[in-house]
Amino acid sequence: MITSALPSHADPRAQRELADASATAWALAARAGDADAVEQFVRALHHDVLRYVSYLCADPQAVDDLAQDTFLRALGSLHRFEGRSSARAWLLSIARRAVIDGFRYAAARPRRYDGADWQAAVERAQPRGVPGFDDGIALLDLLGALSDERREAFVLTQMLGLSYEEAAVMSGCPVGTVRSRVARARRELMELAG
Incomplete structure (x- = not known):
């Protein structure tokens, strides 16, 4: 078992x-x-x-x-x-x-979308008052500012906990490239949050 x-x-x-x-x-x-x-x-x-x-x-x-x-x-x-x-x-x-x-x-x-005001419909569909929801939105906004490669490297290693080697295999690039992308993503996120 x-x-x-x-x-x-x-x-x-x-x-x-x-x-x-x-x-x-x-x-x-x-x-x-x-x-x-x-x-x-x-x-x-x-x-x-x-x-x-x-x-x-x-x-x-x-x-x-x-x-x-x-x-x-x-x-x-x-x-x-x-x-x-x-x-x-x-x-x-x-x-x-x-x-x-x-x-x-x-x-x-x-x-x-066949409705008249699709933006209002999307805004009404968003959850409100959920604990941590605003923090999650802020994180998504910050992550959205990163390039696709840096965001993927950051999410895989820092949020999902994969090793740099595993992230490199998944991304199809060398380990050093993943390390560089994560370091640059951290720097950008700190600049954006500060």
């Missing part, structure tokens, strides 16, 4: 490594046909996928669909997962491709 018990005294990096090891073990067990492991694999990584997709995707309405698409793709190709990387890194790379495909699909089939 694979467990996800995380010691409360461990540092965040050790907790993340233990969680990654558990998720990878669940993915390998699911690959072997264990239905319970499939459920545990999805539960362990669902929040990370939602978070990552929401930072990459410009359409908040599409986040759940893209996350679901990510898991459908992952479960369909789970038989090819060999555990050479963490299951989280593998799954987030699938999420990245799902978002890119979503952008391509949206560009090929633009949607129209």
Whole structure:
């Protein structure tokens, strides 16, 4: 039986490594046909996928669909997962491709709004009075000011906790480039916030 018990005294990096090891073990067990492991694999990584997709995707309405698409793709190709990387890194790379495909699909089939005042409708649909909501909006605004490459590197390493090496593999660039992008993103965010 694979467990996800995380010691409360461990540092965040050790907790993340233990969680990654558990998720990878669940993915390998699911690959072997264990239905319970499939459920545990999805539960362990669902929040990370939602978070990552929401930072990459410009359409908040599409986040759940893209996350679901990510898991459908992952479960369909789970038989090819060999555990050479963490299951989280593998799954987030699938999420990245799902978002890119979503952008391509949206560009090929633009949607129209039939209402008279679409901006007012969007403003009315935004949640109000949710704790941390304004901070989240401020963070999204600050992250939106970064270039796509810097934002992706920052979100992967600083918000999702991937190592620089894992982020480099997902981004398809050298580790030094990821380090540079994160450092520049930090500097820009501090300048924008200050």
